[in-house]
Amino acid sequence: MDIKKVVQNVYDKVKGIDDKGNLASYIPELGNVNPDFFGVHISTIDHLNFGVGNSSDKFSIQSIVKVLSLIMAYRLLGEELWNRVKVEPSGTAFNSLIQLEVENGIPRNPFINAGALVIADILISNLRYPKEDFLNFVKKLSNSKEIRYSERIATSEKNVGYRNAALCNLIKSFGNIENNPSEVLDFYFNLCSLEMSCEDLSNLFLFLANDGFTLGDKQQILTRSQTKRINALMQTCGFYDESGEFAFKVGLPGKSGVGGGIVAVHPKQYAIAVWSPKLNEKGNSYKGVRFLEEFTTETELSIF
Amino acid sequence: MDIKKVVQNVYDKVKGIDDKGNLASYIPELGNVNPDFFGVHISTIDHLNFGVGNSSDKFSIQSIVKVLSLIMAYRLLGEELWNRVKVEPSGTAFNSLIQLEVENGIPRNPFINAGALVIADILISNLRYPKEDFLNFVKKLSNSKEIRYSERIATSEKNVGYRNAALCNLIKSFGNIENNPSEVLDFYFNLCSLEMSCEDLSNLFLFLANDGFTLGDKQQILTRSQTKRINALMQTCGFYDESGEFAFKVGLPGKSGVGGGIVAVHPKQYAIAVWSPKLNEKGNSYKGVRFLEEFTTETELSIF
Amino acid sequence: MDIKKVVQNVYDKVKGIDDKGNLASYIPELGNVNPDFFGVHISTIDHLNFGVGNSSDKFSIQSIVKVLSLIMAYRLLGEELWNRVKVEPSGTAFNSLIQLEVENGIPRNPFINAGALVIADILISNLRYPKEDFLNFVKKLSNSKEIRYSERIATSEKNVGYRNAALCNLIKSFGNIENNPSEVLDFYFNLCSLEMSCEDLSNLFLFLANDGFTLGDKQQILTRSQTKRINALMQTCGFYDESGEFAFKVGLPGKSGVGGGIVAVHPKQYAIAVWSPKLNEKGNSYKGVRFLEEFTTETELSIF
Amino acid sequence: MDIKKVVQNVYDKVKGIDDKGNLASYIPELGNVNPDFFGVHISTIDHLNFGVGNSSDKFSIQSIVKVLSLIMAYRLLGEELWNRVKVEPSGTAFNSLIQLEVENGIPRNPFINAGALVIADILISNLRYPKEDFLNFVKKLSNSKEIRYSERIATSEKNVGYRNAALCNLIKSFGNIENNPSEVLDFYFNLCSLEMSCEDLSNLFLFLANDGFTLGDKQQILTRSQTKRINALMQTCGFYDESGEFAFKVGLPGKSGVGGGIVAVHPKQYAIAVWSPKLNEKGNSYKGVRFLEEFTTETELSIF
Incomplete structure (x- = not known):
């Protein structure tokens, strides 16, 4: 063929x-x-x-970045990663907040926003310069030097990102976010802005x-x-x-x-x-x- | 190897x-x-x-039968089947009732009980002798003559099957069950009792x-x-x-x-x-x- | 005045x-x-x-009867009644099924359908001739001899009462209904038909x-x-x-x-x-x- | 007596x-x-x-303040207030997030945290110096000059207030908070700290x-x-x-x-x-x- x-x-x-x-x-x-x-x-x-x-x-690339951040976190934490986020499908978006409640702040998988926020938190805790280190990882993997975050997109998302802020604070209230929610959100919005x-x-x-x-x-x-x-x-x-x-x-x-x-x-x-x-x-x-x-x-x- | x-x-x-x-x-x-x-x-x-x-x-075989009944219903209805039941993972069991509510009685997939009840309803509507016809279908496919329902298991499940009765009636209230709920439940419990x-x-x-x-x-x-x-x-x-x-x-x-x-x-x-x-x-x-x-x-x- | x-x-x-x-x-x-x-x-x-x-x-009178059945049950069981049903407002109808799940089959109050079904179950367990005894109680209290159930209304409700059947079976699955769900539903639909x-x-x-x-x-x-x-x-x-x-x-x-x-x-x-x-x-x-x-x-x- | x-x-x-x-x-x-x-x-x-x-x-006084802030907001907005918050009981705390979702960010009543955050937002929008103005209102009403906020309590609540931050951001995502969530939260925590x-x-x-x-x-x-x-x-x-x-x-x-x-x-x-x-x-x-x-x-x- x-x-x-x-x-x-x-x-x-x-x-x-x-x-x-x-x-x-x-x-x-x-x-x-x-x-x-x-x-x-x-x-x-x-x-x-x-x-x-x-x-x-x-x-x-928006949510596609969630695979890349997951890969980087997986390399850093190995199977321990799965104590912070599960691998089950999540049902409807509708349920995301209630599922976090019922399941004590452990997101159902790393590809829903809740899970990606936890992964972002892990990267912040484990990388010296999260934004730079992550960008370099992606550049190297894709063999392309011209990849960058879009400041404009990241800022734009941040300005309307109240639902993500709600999720991040809810997870934090269960103790499954280590860093300051606003820092996690800032890094997360940057990740999603990757072009x-x-x-x-x-x-x-x-x-x-x-x-x-x-x-x-x-x-x-x-x-x-x-x-x-x-x-x-x-x-x-x-x-x-x-x-x-x-x-x-x-x-x-x-x-x-x-x-x-x-x-x-x-x-x-x-x-x-x-x-x-x-x-x-x-x-x-x-x-x-x-x-x-x-x-x-x-x-x-x-x-x- | x-x-x-x-x-x-x-x-x-x-x-x-x-x-x-x-x-x-x-x-x-x-x-x-x-x-x-x-x-x-x-x-x-x-x-x-x-x-x-x-x-x-x-x-x-219990829930394994859900694949068999699905296959038989798929053969009968073709792609129209998916108007009655969806193909998305369902999240937790916990959510099954609320998901039916929010999604108007259309179960998330044919392998959760709600979905399998809808499939059972489809078989009843489309088969002359549902129990016999289904059994013959399974016997033929597996090339085995000694397969049968266990009356004992079916009766036993029926006696404690209040949650399934709740699901079946809830779906019926949305109009996604055509037959009498007790008939659907009876057939469903028989299916699950297959040995x-x-x-x-x-x-x-x-x-x-x-x-x-x-x-x-x-x-x-x-x-x-x-x-x-x-x-x-x-x-x-x-x-x-x-x-x-x-x-x-x-x-x-x-x-x-x-x-x-x-x-x-x-x-x-x-x-x-x-x-x-x-x-x-x-x-x-x-x-x-x-x-x-x-x-x-x-x-x-x-x-x- | x-x-x-x-x-x-x-x-x-x-x-x-x-x-x-x-x-x-x-x-x-x-x-x-x-x-x-x-x-x-x-x-x-x-x-x-x-x-x-x-x-x-x-x-x-439909749901107004829920006060009457509650009063009769309260006379029979006294404060023990509140082990079977609570006294809190219930939020939206939307939540009734999920609340029963989370709260293990104990309805929030006797005036939502779930609670009224439990009260009906209590009356069945404690009265010799539930329908007659209840009717006599109402007649005596209202000092009126011409009160009766409407067979027509009761039958009509029963024919579309799938959601109530779902509720009753769900509560039964938690063990908070003693009698057969169909008997409870039958009595309940009669109560609501009172004129x-x-x-x-x-x-x-x-x-x-x-x-x-x-x-x-x-x-x-x-x-x-x-x-x-x-x-x-x-x-x-x-x-x-x-x-x-x-x-x-x-x-x-x-x-x-x-x-x-x-x-x-x-x-x-x-x-x-x-x-x-x-x-x-x-x-x-x-x-x-x-x-x-x-x-x-x-x-x-x-x-x- | x-x-x-x-x-x-x-x-x-x-x-x-x-x-x-x-x-x-x-x-x-x-x-x-x-x-x-x-x-x-x-x-x-x-x-x-x-x-x-x-x-x-x-x-x-913690949540008792919710009556006081409601009274002040009621005086300012009159019956229009009820477009921003309802007057129905809320069911369990468990449901607060899902209720906000289903009811598009309009809290069930002004005494649950979600509703009190909306009231705080209204006061911020309508008062020149929210903290001072509110305090003066309370002092005058109680005929007591020695009422004050506890900085210590307010700061303490803020440091663990992730769930309130989740609520506030969720309501904001529905457009029912006018001001910046962190400003609303800051005012809200102050209110609760009143002694x-x-x-x-x-x-x-x-x-x-x-x-x-x-x-x-x-x-x-x-x-x-x-x-x-x-x-x-x-x-x-x-x-x-x-x-x-x-x-x-x-x-x-x-x-x-x-x-x-x-x-x-x-x-x-x-x-x-x-x-x-x-x-x-x-x-x-x-x-x-x-x-x-x-x-x-x-x-x-x-x-x-």
């Missing part, structure tokens, strides 16, 4: 569909992006690298398809078992309240962000990143989900 | 561990089984069939590893895409409140029951059934989970 | 207002009543008895304004302290999710039903019953609430 | 009982008070003023028993109708999760604080303040509740 051709064909097909999604609106900055942008980049463990459309334009391209993301996530090793210099980022676990976690919890639907339709572990990006991993095969800013009603890229659905159907490759 | 040898070795190893589980106690009948029983049976698409220990003893062996289950589930086709007579039970979807659903929702943990540790789609049985599927490779009656605190077989964890580690086979 | 005159004046004034309420629609029978009916009856401890409009027409007039109700409730003694034959129905407690309970929990609003606007203990009836008690002074079938959005009689609001404003009598 | 004598007798009786309560422990400062302090002060509309025990010692004596409180609350007029200079603080409403609100919502129980046992409108103070009002008769620092399991003064229970039993005065 000519993967490039399949990517190109599916890209062309999905580019033409009527995009029923809407731009994220909760901060103005996310609404200012060109809604027609659409990019895809695939990286395979056979060293294929192929991009289409806006595949090298940077965009706000990367499909190419960057696809390159970065490839080690998760490669048993934990980077493809180029064969560095071990996570153990075989830890890699498997991150993939399992993306499978069960990567798409907010559409995780089951995504597993059902696409069948690959992955993670999406409200900036319109999605990264997916086919273990032993490839990582793929898609970006199109308009979101379906569950907050995942409309064309992104469609692309991956068609792509896994075409290639007949899926983990299931 | 000699699969038989691996199965035997892992079996021997896990057999010796200190079983920290407890027998299910909510109905006396489930507490009467020999706690030391332990069986495993694997069926591969390469026609390997191998059992160890109590692999051909019948036991109460099968590891061998039966492993044989039956093999078609899910084989793109929807039975291995022997190559009959298509589900389409390729439907098969993938059932596997995805078992992956995200198959283990109650331990689904994420199971994906995390074992990395295979599967389904467990409080009778101590677990079935797991490795797409394109095999189906495997394990049975050991003592349960961990999440209600899944203690030794069963351990066996599968060790087995996927040994074989280095996992979908992730 | 000439109470009759005030009653008449306020009646005339409220009769003319635009009734923004709607007939209860969940069972057809309640929707068949003449929406323009409007009656008031007051009974004072000074032996005044005065009715206006449809004050002697019978109507479905009485404003005159009957006002006469009956007068003992609550008279320290627990009937006015005529000076029989003690409840102790002084028990009487005070029933009044306090009506004050805090008598009007569903509008109890606070009613205390706020009317300032008297009372109880309403979806048949459009309201009874209120001014301790040491009077009992008053109002009936007008169209309900506000909280399920309380639109004109009934308005009447009582105007009446307590005019008389400047309120407990606060 | 000689009220002084009754107060003295009940005081003596309750002083001797075994106090099963515990000092509030969530901030160390509240735990430092002498657990044996016990004071009562009554002020009647007949100009009786009588205190026993530690009736003129100042203590931290007053039983005598101060009893004098201040007397106008609520006097149709809204102060007794001395006959100034109208609230209208007749507003007064009645504040009393009704204290009746239904004044005692956290024990409001129903308190209405049930004592039968007077009132408000308690975790500093061990309770104020109660008998309309047309008196205001009474009790203070004893050890709390029952619901967070209300153990001896305080007992005193009022005995006192209303002795006097046979109750609104019910």
